[in-house]
Amino acid sequence: MAIEPQHITKLKEIAGPKGWSDDQTIIAPHLVEPRDKFSGVTPLLLLPDSTQNVSKLVTYCNQNKIKVVPQGGNTGLVGGGVPDGSGNEIIINLKRLNKIRSEDVLNHTITVDSGVILSDLHDAVEKINFQFPLHLASEGSTMIGGNISTNAGGINVLHYGVTRDLILGLEIVLPSGEILSDLTGLRKDNTGYDLKQLFIGAEGTLGIVTGATLKLYPSHLQKNTAFVAIKNPQSAIELLSLARKISGDNLIAFEILPRIGLDFTIKHMAGCCDPLAEKYPWYILMECATSLEKDLLDLEILLERILETALNKDLVLDGVIAKNMAETKALWNLRESMSEAQKFEGGSIKHDISVPVSKIPQFIELASAAVIKKLPGIRPVPFGHIGDGNIHFNLSQPLGMEKSEYLALWQQINSIVHDIVHSLGGSISAEHGIGILKVQELERYKPEIDLKIMRTLKKAIDPNNIMNPGRVISLK
Numbered sequence: 499m500a501i502e503p504q505h506i507t508k509l510k511e512i513a514g515p516k517g518w519s520d521d522q523t524i525i526a527p528h529l530v531e532p533r534d535k536f537s538g539v540t541p542l543l544l545l546p547d548s549t550q551n552v553s554k555l556v557t558y559c560n561q562n563k564i565k566v567v568p569q570g571g572n573t574g575l576v577g578g579g580v581p582d583g584s585g586n587e588i589i590i591n592l593k594r595l596n597k598i599r600s601e602d603v604l605n606h607t608i609t610v611d612s613g614v615i616l617s618d619l620h621d622a623v624e625k626i627n628f629q630f631p632l633h634l635a636s637e638g639s640t641m642i643g644g645n646i647s648t649n650a651g652g653i654n655v656l657h658y659g660v661t662r663d664l665i666l667g668l669e670i671v672l673p674s675g676e677i678l679s680d681l682t683g684l685r686k687d688n689t690g691y692d693l694k695q696l697f698i699g700a701e702g703t704l705g706i707v708t709g710a711t712l713k714l715y716p717s718h719l720q721k722n723t724a725f726v727a728i729k730n731p732q733s734a735i736e737l738l739s740l741a742r743k744i745s746g747d748n749l750i751a752f753e754i755l756p757r758i759g760l761d762f763t764i765k766h767m768a769g770c771c772d773p774l775a776e777k778y779p780w781y782i783l784m785e786c787a788t789s790l791e792k793d794l795l796d797l798e799i800l801l802e803r804i805l806e807t808a809l810n811k812d813l814v815l816d817g818v819i820a821k822n823m824a825e826t827k828a829l830w831n832l833r834e835s836m837s838e839a840q841k842f843e844g845g846s847i848k849h850d851i852s853v854p855v856s857k858i859p860q861f862i863e864l865a866s867a868a869v870i871k872k873l874p875g876i877r878p879v880p881f882g883h884i885g886d887g888n889i890h891f892n893l894s895q896p897l898g899m900e901k902s903e904y905l906a907l908w909q910q911i912n913s914i915v916h917d918i919v920h921s922l923g924g925s926i927s928a929e930h931g932i933g934i935l936k937v938q939e940l941e942r943y944k945p946e947i948d949l950k951i952m953r954t955l956k957k958a959i960d961p962n963n964i965m966n967p968g969r970v971i972s973l974k
């Protein structure tokens with residue numbers, strides 16, 4: 499049912515003069531997600547600047563059964579943060595809720611509004627000589643509330659964990675409009691159910707995150723990056739294990755790149771070039787970091803020791819260690835451009851999967867063979883966070899095939915890959931979430947009891963089903 503005009507008027511009144519827009523040119527960027535795979539329409543974009551205002555808006559929506567899509571930086575990749583095509587959903591975007599609320603340096607915590615952009619948070623934290631170790635290629639626009647709601651991963655999960663591991667407390671506006679708040683910054687609190695955990699990774703289906711208390715870590719005083727060539731994914735996981743042991747757990751990133759992905763990146767992305775003279779089938783981008791001074795631990799020597807040992811064991815074929823920040827950036831640019839570069843090669847069918855680290859080689863072998871059998875000429879580009887068992891198993895279309903014909907195979911190919919993931923005890927969504935894209939796939943693989951509990955929780959917290967309906971879990 500279309501939203502009645504008097505509700506739009508009332509919501510504008512509650513939001514205040516700067517707190518809304520119905521100008522479709524302003525709304526347009528909020529309607530499409532980055533991969534252009536999902537887009538929708540809405541008559542109203544709400545831009546509250548306080549938790550109280552979010553609460554009033556949601557209360558009104560709940561009373562009048564108006565559907566709400568919470569939105570942060572709109573960098574999500576599964577269609578969870580944009581409205582559907584009905585025109586019956588309004589967006590509540592958190593970008594005006596963007597204050598650093600307080601710092602507690604002796605508690606190693608910071609409390610922020612949920613609309614703070616991740617890179618702004620990094621800058622704020624750096625000023626007080628700390629670091630917040632969540633790093634994604636989208637950090638210049640993604641917001642901490644979005645990161646919490648997707649339980650974002652990124653490149654330093656290996657050492658610091660996913661977003662869930664970095665959260666000490668949340669403030670949430672529930673679908674009823676009530677505010678659930680625990681921003682005390684306690685590290686120990688065993689007083690019953692840990693409610694905040696429900697909202698981390700809920701993709702806006704259980705409420706709107708408005709504030710968070712986050713863990714801070716000592717700043718890195720040394721960081722060293724290496725780019726090495728390897729034979730195959732089996733060498734990658736053996737190198738990973740070796741590097742973790744030798745580094746004394748100072749390994750913070752470990753990413754795999756296939757030659758084909760590097761070829762695409764060098765061909766299509768400005769300023770990208772081959773770091774090594776020879777070509778090899780696979781590469782690892784690895785980084786060690788520490789907050790220790792060099793006289794206590796020399797990271798350069800440590801990284802050299804790792805690579806020397808790996809060379810002697812035939813795990814590494816060639817490599818280079820970045821000598822300065824410019825070289826480090828150039829190496830990371832190769833990794834961060836890899837997804838974008840695939841756009842120039844036609845259609846790309848994506849998978850964001852995880853399996854136990856030890857099973858990655860088996861996964862890549864089985865899944866590549868299966869998709870090539872289904873569609874000869876398909877070009878697998880498996881890359882990403884191998885240190886976490888998380889591969890972006892992207893598949894570029896065969897050369898010369900019609901893009902639309904190829905993309906029509908999206909679900910069939912997803913099923914082939916996800917069946918293999920499932921058989922290896924893995925997850926069909928390692929870090930990007932479920933959104934709209936994977937609702938059916940979730941139902942296919944989650945045990946019935948898990949789905950039953952998810953639906954029970956959703957109905958208990960959001961009985962009118964106003965909060966991001968249809969995303970993550972269908973109610974049936």
Ligand SMILES: Cc1cc2nc3c(=O)[nH]c(=O)nc-3n(C[C@H](O)[C@H](O)[C@H](O)COP(=O)(O)OP(=O)(O)OC[C@H]3O[C@@H](n4cnc5c(N)ncnc54)[C@H](O)[C@@H]3O)c2cc1C
Nearest residue numbers: 570571572573574578579641643644645650651652702707
């Ligand atoms: C180039 C690129 C690189 C990326 N790399 C990574 C990566 O390495 N790791 C990774 O995990 N992800 C990655 N992503 C995906 C994306 O950046 C993350 O999912 C990010 O956490 C989304 O944050 P956002 O603020 O953009 O949220 P949005 O896209 O606005 O929203 C995402 C979901 O969260 C909900 N939501 C947003 N804000 C709130 C809130 N305050 N309260 C309740 N619900 C809310 C939305 O409804 C939606 O369901 C990448 C994306 C791009 C474009």
